Amino acid sequence: MAQLEKGERGEPGRVDTTRLQEIARAYTRSAVLFTAIDVELFTHVHQGADTEPALAAATGLSPVDIDRLVTCCLSLDLLRWAESGALRLENAPDVDRYLVKGERGYAGPWMHFTRPQVVDWFRMTELMREGEPTRLGMYEDLTPEAARKYHRATSSIGFGAARRFVRGVDLAGRRRLLDLGGGSGAYSITAVKAFEGLAATVLDLPPVVAVTQEYIALHDVVGRVDTLGADFTQGAFPACDVVVMASNLPIYDGVVIAGVAARAFRALEPGGEMHLIGEMLDDDRRGPLDAAMWGMNELICGSQGRAHTRAECAGYLAAAGFTDVEISDFIPGSLARAFGRKPA
Ligand SMILES: C[S@@+](CC[C@H](N)C(=O)[O-])C[C@H]1O[C@@H](n2cnc3c(N)ncnc32)[C@H](O)[C@@H]1O
Known part of the structure; x- marks a missing residue:
């Protein structure tokens, strides 16, 4: 199979806008990560609130917002479905190691380090x-x-x-x-x-x-x-x-x-x-x-x-x-x- 070049997505040899659109909206990924850390989503999952209803109760967010947030985190491979099934969630390994508040490896402050500059990046x-x-x-x-x-x-x-x-x-x-x-x-x-x-x-x-x-x-x-x-x-x-x-x-x-x-x-x-x-x-x-x-x-x-x-x-x-x-x-x-x- 032919290799995809930089600037190509989908079918080899065809140039489309997919990659450019991803870059144009890359900021949405940062925003999802910041919010997940703000509401301690990964900490709650680690502590056993591993279903969407349990996460809604633990975070105080509405079921629809939890649905959106979990969907994004699944798509970003920050959360995964546990193999045990029954729609139970688990943190990706790096998330579980570095984004669980109170654990030794917690790197939340570092993830937020450049957040105050977001407005200026868009200037x-x-x-x-x-x-x-x-x-x-x-x-x-x-x-x-x-x-x-x-x-x-x-x-x-x-x-x-x-x-x-x-x-x-x-x-x-x-x-x-x-x-x-x-x-x-x-x-x-x-x-x-x-x-x-x-x-x-x-x-x-x-x-x-x-x-x-x-x-x-x-x-x-x-x-x-x-x-x-x-x-x-x-x-x-x-x-x-x-x-x-x-x-x-x-x-x-x-x-x-x-x-x-x-x-x-x-x-x-x-x-x-x-x-x-x-x-x-x-x-x-x-x-x-x-x-x-x-x-x-x-x-x-x-x-x-x-x-x-x-x-x-x-x-x-x-x-x-x-x-x-x-x-x-x-x-x-x-x-x-x-x-x-x-x-x-
Ligand atoms: C990103 S931190 C790195 C800290 C440490 N080297 C590490 O890797 O954990 C950069 C450090 O360099 C210091 N620094 C920057 N400019 C400096 C300068 N002109 N003279 C002395 N220290 C400086 C900052 O105050 C800050 O503590």
């Missing part, structure tokens, strides 16, 4: 016509309260990513990790727990490190993880033998990221290593879509940031002087990791 044309952004990054007006809320959202996925990092990167024998834009401290906290003898410094903006200290205390690593309130776009970094910068890439343009890599290189001991983790585009910029959209998110936030390709990220490290530069998948289809070593 994209005006924003582009209004002209050049003037802010360097999206963090210029941050308050500790905003930082606390922000990191309640990011930490729900940051700690998972950090666990993946320590499973894949051997830091045995390393002594001081510098975590640039470390936020909740997810990477530092997880790394010092995984590697004996390792200490870490979370460098983040002054309003954020007050919040970082709360996570450090919560995870019982006071004394092994400390904080430095600073702006990583300027100034020298403290001495270290590992630098991690995670989930900051699209927030800044290439000049800033290259500058960070150069100053990280100077701070590292000979033989030290840097890991740049984040959304990276494939070199032909045909995806991943999520990386492209995080770049566009910077327009919405009014910053100069944009999505970077894997080759650009490798180039920032190489230009700083790093050798053995390598890019690997970190979370396939979402995040990549650029590695570089300072020559011994």
